[in-house]
Amino acid sequence: MARICELTGKGRMVGNNVSHANNKTKRTFLPNLQNVTLLSDALGESIKLRVSTHGLRSVEHVGGLDNWLNKTSEAQLSLKAQRLKRKVAKAIVAATAAAA
Numbered sequence: 001m002a003r004i005c006e007l008t009g010k011g012r013m014v015g016n017n018v019s020h021a022n023n024k025t026k027r028t029f030l031p032n033l034q035n036v037t038l039l040s041d042a043l044g045e046s047i048k049l050r051v052s053t054h055g056l057r058s059v060e061h062v063g064g065l066d067n068w069l070n071k072t073s074e075a076q077l078s079l080k081a082q083r084l085k086r087k088v089a090k091a092i093v094a095a096t097a098a099a100a
């Protein structure tokens with residue numbers, strides 16, 4: 001399983017361990033990924049995603065999963081999140097059409 005956030009696309013970074021003697025060895029910095037269940041107001045259901053803690057803060061800051069998906073471009077999203085974005089957009093259009 002790839003260590004990539006499904007919402008933000010944040011992945012591993014590569015750097016160096018630097019010892020006291022200034023010896024450098026390669027290492028990786030992994031994102032803090034969490035398995036979370038986020039609620040979608042438009043769909044009325046909960047969605048399980050593997051999201052970084054930075055991504056969770058971003059979603060909460062914008063006001064929920066639906067708002068965050070509408071705001072974010074599809075290039076930054078995983079395949080699962082792109083499908084979810086389209087599904088949410090259809091649900092929002094259907095809800096506005098039913099209300100009108």
